[in-house]
Amino acid sequence: MNTTLQTWLRASALVGTLAIASAANAATPVPEGPLVTTEWLANNLDNDKIRVIEVSVNPGVYERGHIPGAVNFSWHTDLNDTVRRDIVSKENFEKLLSQSGVGNDTTVVLYGDTNNWFAAWGAWVFDIYGVKNVKLLDGGRVKWEAESRALNNRVPEYGKTSYTVSGINTNLRARLSDTLAAAEGTSDAKLVDIRSADEYSGKIFAPAGVQELAIRAGHVPGAVNVPWGQAVNKDGTFKSAEELKKIYGAVGLDGSKPIITYCRIGERSSHTWFALSKILGYNVKNYDGSWTEYGNAVGVPVSNPSGTVWAAK
Secondary structure, three states: OOHHHHHHHHHHHHHHHHHHHHHHHOOOOOOOOOEEOHHHHHOOOOOOOEEEEEOOOOOOHHHHOEOOOOEEOOOOOOOEOOOOOOEOOHHHHHHHHHHOOOOOOOEEEEEOOHHHHHHHHHHHHHHHOOOOOEEEEOOHHHHHHHOOOOOEOOOOOOOOOOOOOOOOOHHHEOOHHHHHHHHOOOOOOEEEEOOOHHHHHOOOOOOOOOOOOOOOOOEOOOOEEOOHHHHEOOOOOEOOHHHHHHHHHOOOOOOOOOEEEEOOOOHHHHHHHHHHHHHOOOOEEEOOOHHHHHOOOOOOOOEOOOOOOOOOO
16 A cells, blocks of 8 residues: 555544544534433533523622523513512513523523522523523532533623514413412312421421511412422432322322412422423413412411411511
């Protein structure tokens, strides 16, 4: 074999090897279903059709370090109305997505701190406003950091889009009237209280240190108690669909009737809404007014097994 032919063969082999390596490192298709893994996201951070959005509640978390390329949405000021108690308006939501470079063909991956509670709230708001191709990073910030994956503190800049909401799905949101109807048996909706057992029983009004309080303790009559943490594994990832069906089925939540989830301010119940609605496919509304609205409402029925009585200090 002459030298020229040998050189050509070696070059061809090198090109083939590089092509194989490039293919192995190429972006992989977006998984079916509502979740993506940390491994998949780490391998797809350079995909310009994917927009990673952090929704955290603790100040400074995003600024100290976030998933490379992630945009920051503040739960307090971006996904909620800052004057009245309500979710972000349609107009401000459109502006938010447009400024973040989200288009109709963009896959959005949400993640956040505090067990992904507020990222799940984000997924709920995105669903209300009809955004397609929305995923939740399974395990959120906690799992990403536990695996020592890349973080940086650079704020990305993306070209603006003109995102327009095509429709609003109000059926994903329960109001006080919906919850009261379920409590009084005038609707067939099933209520699930995802707070701790002590909150549910009325032993405590709210977790220690929180600012949003109700002056009555207990739960909505007829509600079953499935604390949100029963839906996740030790690493914060959701349990399998089969496991979730058993957990919720044990208290009569099998998808045969509409379900209303609630907690204290609607963030933990968003997490359970995600499990029941997105993973199991049940018909679920999230009651974002939750106990801070219901427990402060005048004249509504309350179940308080512990008999705790509120007293001003």
